Amino acid sequence: MAKLPRPLVAVLTALLLAVAAQLPAGAAPAPPAPSSGRYLVTGPSNAQQRSQVARTGAAIDSVRGDGSIEVSAIPSELAAIKRLGFRASALPAPAPEPSGRAATSYHTFAEMQAELDAVVAAYPQIVRKVVIGKSYQGRDIVGVKISDNVATDENEPEVLYISNIHARERLTAEQTLDLIATLTKGYGSNSRITNLVNGREIWLMPMVNPDGQVYDMTSDTQPGRMWRKNRQPAPTDLNRNFPYKWGCCGGSSGNVNSETYRGPSAESAPETKVLTNFVRSRVVGGKQQLKLFLDIHADAAMVLWPFGYTYNDTAPGMSADEAATHQAIGRDLASSNGFTPGQSSDLYITDGTTDDWTWGDQRIFSFTIEVAGGSFYPSPSRIDSLVAGTRESLLRLTEYADCPYRAIGKQGQYCPAGLRR
Structure with missing residues (x-):
């Protein structure tokens, strides 16, 4: 067998060492990215036709103003999209970031951890760091709890906000870090912020897919990996792996190479299991303490609510008042930032998603905010203005955590004493 030239061996060795350096001790590297590409698909004009595209297994990345959609698809999915009669053209790769670290840039996983540590050190009376579990490669899934008397499990309504479940959606972590900064810096000086912190227990988790996030950010000058899933040997779309209506309705893929691969079974991904276990742990005395859940995504400029698996507003598990409450809150949030409000399935059918599970299984009023930046990698110079534009929604x-039904004027019927234990 012919030997590789020494220079090539050296390059390959350096690359392997660089990858290994990104991993915690003892973690095995995941396989390389699948051969998916990004395409602009024209022809679909409504939710049903977008759902046909999603049923191929392609990930719908965004819906443009003219109705065309951007997708990530492997070759078999691209062929299936064309068989549906839709047109597809290749999209250019994302532009590289400037070399070196900009003064304002996206947080790496390590920088996010350091920022949380700094916040805890600066505001120990209202912030506590929490590690809810480990990723496949052994990284901490970390967040903070913010509340007055933060070390005590008080009789207060709770909220859970997560972000970066899809690795390439970098702006989402910045949005959550911005909310952490807003709640801490404003405490004691801003009456609105002070009342929120005093009256609620707020859980915030900026990077719930840390392995994917680290992989996506391997190089500042090569951000175009466009990595979506986690990093186990059969990488899974975490937002198709939750155990409510998992794989039920054509809103995910059983093909391991697909960007929307749902995994071999519900909760098969370690990160999914960590999140569901945490949510279940907030059942105290037989009652779920979490009253609101938010999953922050990019890049559709939308506010969405359950269900994603069906087009029906009041499917089993969603009464008329529950649907109306979701709608009213979602529209209120959208009114603050100009986003488009809608039921998740108004975009296209999905199944096994976070907020279908948090509502359908745990009865937590649940929302997705799709922040907007024009791409998964908006210029770092725009981070501050983009997150500021969505701050009011959060x-x-x-x-609303004390009584979501206040959005439809039925707080007296559903929570006359407020939503407490």
Whole structure:
């Protein structure tokens, strides 16, 4: 067998060492990215036709103003999209970031951890760091709890906000870190912020897919990996792996190479199991303490609510008042930032998603906010303005935690004494 030239061996060795350096001790590297590409698909004009595209297994990345959709698809999915009669053209790769670290840039996983540590050190009376479990490669899935008397499990309504479940959606972690900064810096000086912190227990987790996030950010000058899933040997779309209506309705893929691969079974991904276990742990005395859940995504400029698996507003598990409450809150949030509100299935059918599970299984009023930046990698110079534009939505949502039914004027019927234990 012919030997590789020494220079090539050296390059390959350096690359392997660089990859190994990104992993915690003892973690095995996941396989390389699948051969998916990004395409602009024209022809679909409604939710049903977008759902036909999603049923191929392609990930719908965004819906443009003219109705065309951007997708990530492997070759078999691209062929299936064309068989549906839709047109597809290749999209250019994302532009590289400037070399070196900009003054304002996206947080790496390590920088996010350091920022949380700094916040805890600066505001120990209202912030506590929490590690809810480990990723496949052994990284901490970390967040903070913010509340007055933060070390005590008080008789207060709770909220859970997560982000970066899809690795390439970098702006989502910045949105959550911005909310952490807003709640801490404003405490004691801003009456609105002070009331929120005093009256609620707020859980915030900026990077719930840390392995994927680290992989996506391997190089500042090569951000175009466009990695979506986690990093186990059969990488899974975590937002198709939750155990409510998992794989039921054509809203995910059974093909391991697909960007929407749902995994071999519900909760098969370690990160999914960590999140579901945490949510279940908030059942105290037989009652779920979490009253609101938010999953922050990019890049559709939308506010969405359950269900994603069906087009029906009041499917089993969603009464008329529950649907109306979701709708009213979602529209209120959208009114603050100009986003489009809608039921998740108004976009296209999905199954096994976070907020279908948190509502359908745990009865937590649940939302997805799709922040907007024009791409998965908006210029770092725009981070501050983009997250500022969505800040009000997150504050409004937090205010509803005492009684979501207030959005439809039925707080007297459903929570005359407030939503408490």
